[in-house]
Amino acid sequence: MSEVEEFEELRPLLFSIAYRILGSVAEAEDAVQETWLRFAASSTRPASTKAYLSAAVTRISIDVLRSARVRREEYVGPWFPEPLLNDPYQDPARAVELADSVSMAALLLLERLSPLERAVFVLREVFGFGFGEVASAVGRSEAACRQLLVRARRHMADGRPRFEADRQERQELATRFFDALKDGDMGGLQELLAADVQLVGDGGGKAPQFARAVVGAQNVARLLTAVVPRLAHLDVSAEPHEINGQPGAVYRDRDGRVLQTVVLDILDGRIQTIRAVLNPDKLGHMGPVADAWALDRELKRARR
Incomplete structure (x- = not known):
């Protein structure tokens, strides 16, 4: 197998590791x-x-994350991960770990970790790498990596996201939610929401929020x-779509351009968070x- 073929075969795994970090x-x-440039050279x-x-x-991801942390401290409003429509890497033996770790809630929880803790947690807990491989990847001893993992697990356990186990039930509830939304059915919508539900938007100061x-x-x-x-x-x-492994939708304007994504966190038969x-x-x-600002202006004109 050539270098290019080897790399392309592993590309989905590499992207999935980098995205979670x-x-x-x-x-x-x-x-x-x-990574490819370094491999080829x-x-x-x-x-x-x-x-x-x-x-x-x-x-590479650890280095990028360290500089990104500085930018995120200056971010306008809540910061959310970039929506992921499809995770390119699949492994039936680790399907649960892969699905749990890519949700918006889990990725936000990973933000609590240091870059090293995050990398160790992702490699060991999500992808099942041995401690020797993890140690080599992050440039620390196996003993240090075990300590990093203990700390990471503790942080993650404090706010571990939990979702409905039954995927079909989640999708059915999401369908009812978006139908009620489309119909403007406030009562029907309210029945699907947890009493303390939160609606949060990430516009980064570059869109109405x-x-x-x-x-x-x-x-x-x-x-x-x-x-x-x-x-x-x-x-x-609204185009129904699974986003970060959770039910959601991609909203598009009249020309098919992406306006926003919406993701639902569902637990105990109710929607807990809308992001x-x-x-x-x-x-x-x-x-x-x-152009969200143009749509916002059009919306305001329509109200008058």
């Missing part, structure tokens, strides 16, 4: 590309291509039924992006 599709793709073939490439993409999280079933239902049906009159449509990503910088990997 970085929470960014664009940065993960850049990290994978940089190497004069010797590694004993294990998988171990070599996984270690390389991990180190709520000043703060909207909390409570009645408040969230009132706001959504006031805004979403009006958007439908402007030919904005909307509107920052255009985080939507470009899904295609052309809509």
Whole structure:
């Protein structure tokens, strides 16, 4: 097998590692590309291509994350990971770990960890790498990696996201939610929401967004039924889609450009959190992006 073929076979794994460390599709793709450049430039073939490439993409991702942390401290409003429509890496033996670790809630929880803790947790807990491979990837001893993992597990356990086990039930509830939203059915919507549900938007100061999280079933239902049906009159449509392994939708304008993504966290038969990503910088990997400000102005004119 040629170098290119070996690399392409491992590309889905490399992207999935980088995305979980970085929470960014664009940065993960850049990290994978940089990994290829280093691999192609190497004069010797590694004993294990998988171990070599996984270690390389991990180190690159750690460096990127350290600089990204500084930018995120100055971020306007809540910061969410870039929406991921499809995880390219699949492993039936680790399906549960892979699905849990890619959810928005889990990725936000990973933000609590240091870059090294995050990398160790992702490699060991999500992808099942041995401690020797993890140690080589992050440049620490196996003993140090075990300590990093203990700390990471403790942080993750404090706020471990839990979701409905039955995927079909989640999808059915999500379908009812988006149908009620489309119809402007406030009562029907409210029945699907947890009493303390939160609606949170990430616009990054580059798109219209709520000043703060909207909390409570009645408040969230009132706001959504006031805004979403009006958007439908402007030919904005919701395309149901699993996002970060959770039920959600991609909203598009009349020209098919991406306006926002919406993801639902569901537990005990109720929607606990609704996360909307509107920052255009985080939507470009899904295609052309809509002008949210122009739509907002159009919406305001329609109200008059």
